[in-house]
Amino acid sequence: MKNLFIILFTLFSLSVFAQTDEEKAQANNPLAQITAFNLQQYYSPNLTGNSEATSSTYWMRFAKPTGRVLWRASLPFSTFSNPETGVSTSGLGDFDLFAAYLAVSKSKLSIGIGPSVSAPTATHATLGTGKWTAGAAAVAFASLNPQLQVGGLAIWRTDVGGDAQRDDVNILAFQPFAFFQVGKGLYFRSAPTWNFNLEKGTYNVPLGVGVGKIMKINKTVFNFFIEPQYSVLHYGDNQPLLQVYSALNMQF
Template identity: 35%
Template sequence: MWVLLPGLVFAADTKPPAEEGQDHQQDLAKAVQNPVAALISVPLQDNVDLGVEPGDRVRNTLNIQPVVPLPLTRDFNVITRVILPILYQPDLGDGEGGTFGLGDTSATFFLAPKKPGALIWGIGPAFLLPTATNEVLGTGKWSVGPSVVALIQPEPWSIGVLANNVFSVFGGDDRATVNQLLLQYFVSYNLPKGWYLTSAPLLTANWEAPSGEKWTVPFGLGAGKVFTVGKQALNGSVSAYYNAIRPDLPGAAEWQLRIQLSFLFPLKKKH
């Protein structure tokens, strides 16, 4: 399960899910937590940040994050993952209003083996594109850096980590330099009938921030279920995270509520 992660599912030659019933749900629940599963995913993830300072405000980010696996060679796939954020950013000064619009788009391209062993992995470049419709919603910089994901799935667990660090390479001279780390560990425990418990907090570090104000470290958990409506497979989840470590700077939030609905399109194994 990813947030970013909810939404990061890759392609591999894995056992195809059963056509219906509980086995179908169980296989899909395992697949949505697998970075190299034979699955196209289109998650819609809404993140509500509570207690945004100053003024105990609320920020909302809707991430549209399609993930599409593409065959590269006989042994490897390229997994394309795009996150398109639609934001409401409250004013961080004395105002009571806010700004609504498109934020910066992130795009990652993972090289991953089609037939992974016990350790499932992917590696590739991550890009941050200055697509924000207002300067308060983005960085104003073109940024790039490395990204890696690794995962194991001992029954009934899925345990892994995703990390990237992007650096600004060019953009507006009047905008701050970008040098930021994203680190997401994820732990899921699968239950019968497609249910699962999950924790996938998103740790971030802004290396350009003042000393002592660089890290945001949340803790929390949630629950989800894989289900079908008609013939459409879906994955829904709700989770909450408390930012135990956060910068004492404008824009820092105390809590985050995450609600996600993913549309799942399993890929059939070729014989």
């Protein structure tokens, strides 16, 4: 997490070119028809079931539009530490792919829907499901005015193959989001992800408020933010009670 803050500080120090209102609005649009690469991190200093355990997950995400389909590929690198047992596990998680067909693609409203799949690429059993999964995802993004943008992302997946000895998979995730531009590329944000394990009956519903900064350097739009999130509803072990969501997103 320290390395990510160093990157953000460095970007603040660089010369910044003016951004248009459209670029500011589209910087947080998950359906923007722009090639993008994101580096995101979720860090939790305490988990349910063991207040001493910590987790940190870095996500590398690449998005590329081809016609009316936006492809988004994601790969996580996670670390889980448990001082009680002295065990620390790090490695790659399951590869994730979402192909969003842009049913609506307008300047003020974007709606995408399509298949969502994952492959069992985790390097350790605790970092992945051990299953091939498939399902569907839908996302909407609305620019209500130059200051306020809102929307949401919903994903459902179930297992379709893989290790028969591993638990079945049936998951649902929903991410509502809102962004309020306050000027000069600065904005407030809220984008918690609510996770539901329909197979085990566990869930985690966090709420969060953060701050971000959008800047354009040459032809690249940089968007970096930090958003603390607190779980208001949760059930099951190893659920983040408090987590910090931070990222550096780039649109080319």
